[in-house]
Amino acid sequence: MSQYGTVLAVVLVAMAITFVALFRERDDLHRLLLTDLAEVVSLAIIALVGTDLAEALILPGLVVGISELMALSEVYLVKEGLRAVPERLMHIEIMDSAPAILAGVLVVYGIILSGFSGGVVAGCGILFWFFCKGHDEAFTLIETASGYAWALWIVAFFVFMLAPAYWLFAVMLAGGAILLKVMAKMALIGTMRGDRHV
Amino acid sequence: MFDLPIEGAQLMALEFGDIVDYFSVYTGTLFVFALLFTVLAIVSLPEKPMDIVFGGDAYYTKDIPLDLLRFQRFMAIACGLATLGAMASGDIFNFTLFSSMIGITNIGIVAAVRNRHVLEAAFQYGIVAMVATVPLFGGAAIVLASTGTLSIWALAGAAAVPLLAKIFLVLGVMGEGMAPFYIGKAEITRAPGAPYVLMIHVSSLLLFLRVVEIVLTV
Numbered sequence: 001m002s003q004y005g006t007v008l009a010v011v012l013v014a015m016a017i018t019f020v021a022l023f024r025e026r027d028d029l030h031r032l033l034l035t036d037l038a039e040v041v042s043l044a045i046i047a048l049v050g051t052d053l054a055e056a057l058i059l060p061g062l063v064v065g066i067s068e069l070m071a072l073s074e075v076y077l078v079k080e081g082l083r084a085v086p087e088r089l090m091h092i093e094i095m096d097s098a099p100a101i102l103a104g105v106l107v108v109y110g111i112i113l114s115g116f117s118g119g120v121v122a123g124c125g126i127l128f129w130f131f132c133k134g135h136d137e138a139f140t141l142i143e144t145a146s147g148y149a150w151a152l153w154i155v156a157f158f159v160f161m162l163a164p165a166y167w168l169f170a171v172m173l174a175g176g177a178i179l180l181k182v183m184a185k186m187a188l189i190g191t192m193r194g195d196r197h198v
Numbered sequence: 199m200f201d202l203p204i205e206g207a208q209l210m211a212l213e214f215g216d217i218v219d220y221f222s223v224y225t226g227t228l229f230v231f232a233l234l235f236t237v238l239a240i241v242s243l244p245e246k247p248m249d250i251v252f253g254g255d256a257y258y259t260k261d262i263p264l265d266l267l268r269f270q271r272f273m274a275i276a277c278g279l280a281t282l283g284a285m286a287s288g289d290i291f292n293f294t295l296f297s298s299m300i301g302i303t304n305i306g307i308v309a310a311v312r313n314r315h316v317l318e319a320a321f322q323y324g325i326v327a328m329v330a331t332v333p334l335f336g337g338a339a340i341v342l343a344s345t346g347t348l349s350i351w352a353l354a355g356a357a358a359v360p361l362l363a364k365i366f367l368v369l370g371v372m373g374e375g376m377a378p379f380y381i382g383k384a385e386i387t388r389a390p391g392a393p394y395v396l397m398i399h400v401s402s403l404l405l406f407l408r409v410v411e412i413v414l415t416v
Contacts, residue, residue, distance in 0.1 A: 004343060015332055015336075018329075018332075019329070022329060028321065031325055032325070035325055038328065038329045039328065039331065039332075041332050041336075042331050042334075042335040043335075045332075045335065045336040045339045045340070046335055046336075046338075046339040048339065048343065049339055049342050049343045051342075053342065054342065057291055057338075057339070057342075060291075060295055061295075061335050064295060064298045064302070064331065065328070065331060067302055068298065068305075068324065068327065068331070071306060071309065072305070072321065072324040072325070072328065074309065075309050075317055075320055075321045076321060078309070078312070078317060079314065079317040079318060079321055
């Protein structure tokens with residue numbers, strides 16, 4: 001049996017374990033958590049292919065999985081009537097002093113990296129900042145920036161297709177735009193800390 | 199087309215590199231159906247369900263709040279667009295992505311309804327839809343691993359796709375489209391807002407017909 005076949009068999013066993021766990025679990029919240037396990041198995045099957053194309057397929061797979069998880073969590077919250085906001089949030093001294101330095105370093109390093117990975121690094125910085133310092137209705141601004149960045153990313157793709165001679169411009173545009181977009185999306189997680197609407 | 203009797207004549211083929219989006223009479227018909235119901239979701243107003251009071255002549259109309267209407271309509275249109283994508287796609291992975299988008303929007307159509315039974319059913323359905331992404335993406339990944347391409351056009355008639363991948367694809371679509379899970383759906387369709395809730399059925403039916411075509415072709 002080839003290496004691929006062997007590992008595929010292992011993953012299929014993992015899948016069977018997940019299904020058995022889901023079948024035996026009776027609590028809704030735990031079931032919701034177990035579906036995440038199923039998601040990881042499906043990503044593992046894609047990752048097994050091990051080519052550039054497979055790498056490109058993991059991202060949409062992940063996005064779809066996360067959006068399904070978020071939609072289901074919303075349904076769960078409404079279904080169970082969970083509205084209470086946590087009363088006491090964690091606050092320790094390091095959360096006052098660290099954000100400025102750490103967030104600054106991460107954002108600058110992220111901008112140097114650019115692209116997806118840069119977006120993630122810079123996003124982590126801003127996420128940390130919002131998490132520690134709180135936020136003041138930054139949602140709209142971040143969402144707007146993210147929307148424009150997405151449009152620029154698409155524009156870059158059109159440049160690739162219609163005017164391939166300007167590929168360098170398109171690469172820079174796409175790299176910068178995706179940096180902004182991923183950063184904005186990640187930063188939003190930092191604002192989800194006991195807010196009234198989340 | 200592809201020497202398959204169910205496909206009918208080739209109507210159109212649009213090439214994007216190795217991925218070719220095509221319409222045969224079969225997929226074209228499915229596309230037109232999806233388009234028709236999307237347009238219906240855009241233009242129609244929701245029904246107002248009537249409840250009769252037991253033991254008397256009285257009845258009352260359930261009113262649907264405007265924000266609920268807007269949300270349901272948006273989700274129904276999104277579901278229609280995802281269905282259109284799934285009908286037109288010539289790439290197996292894109293097809294699976296559109297399938298899971300149909301799964302998400304199907305939950306979305308009923309998620310705003312404040313009815314415990316409906317939400318309970320939607321939640322359980324959502325769990326099935328999420329778990330179904332495993333065989334769905336798994337099937338597409340096994341197709342890629344065993345043949346080196348995801349293009350239905352390139353795979354057509356070659357019989358290169360292993361049976362396991364085909365079974366996975368059908369299983370995944372069953373989970374997303376809920377073909378054998380109508381018991382779960384019976385509760386979901388208690389949600390008011392008829393033309394939008396109808397989209398749940400239409401999308402899963404069309405999705406199932408499309409996966410049959412794909413499995414027979416590749």
